Amino acid sequence: MIKKLNIFHTQEFRYPILKFPVLATGNEMWLGDGYYFWQDFEFAKYWGIDRKMNGIHRKYQIFVATIEFDEDDYIDTVFNEQDYCNFVSKVEKFANKYYEYFGEKPTLEEFNDFILDYSLWNNIKVIRFQDLPTNNRCLKVKDYYYKKRIQFRVNEPVIITNFVAH
């Protein structure tokens, strides 16, 4: 079954306006290289305010992206218990082996590199995951992070079927 979602991407304001999301790379990316999106507009907005105001225009821009994918090509670690448990199990199996050979904990990015380097899970095009809780501004209750800060990591550009400024 094909699933279609509209999700948010925040960047520094740029001219010309972005026509496609920016590929996130580097060691700070949770799940490694990919296109990252917010599920909720408010988190996209505060990400812009907190992290995307350093460009020359001193403002951020939010985009709405449409992603379309088969549900078989999707791992939902946020709302699907089986996906969550299986994903955690594989991450920890990898981490245990990695520790055995290198004497230190791996990063989640290294787990992602491992999956991609060995062409494992080739059909998985998008993962939904929960980012670290932060940002009291999104909460109506003081200091209790009852709201999940949900993101999507897309590793196959072809499933991004539309991208427009919000």
Added chain:
Amino acid sequence: MMANWDKLNEEFDQLIDNMSVEDWMVWAANKESRKAMRRLEMELKAKLQMEKIFLSNRVGNQLFDNMVVCVDLSNNFTIDVPHTHANAGENNYALAA
């Protein structure tokens, strides 16, 4: 429907359970160069997809511009052609904005 974990688990376990120390060392030594290749491939795919979206929206705009709004005076209503740009109503996420 969801990810096929029987298949995903089998793939994963079969590989990781059979990796030797040398396999792990080779993997660690070469992962940065492989990552660079993957980034290039993703960027190229992204360029193609960006063009596809641009053309698709352009065709959509042209079709919209060419559509005729029909006025039926007999029943006193007009037939409107819906806007075809990014439809933020496909799921609730965009409505949260």
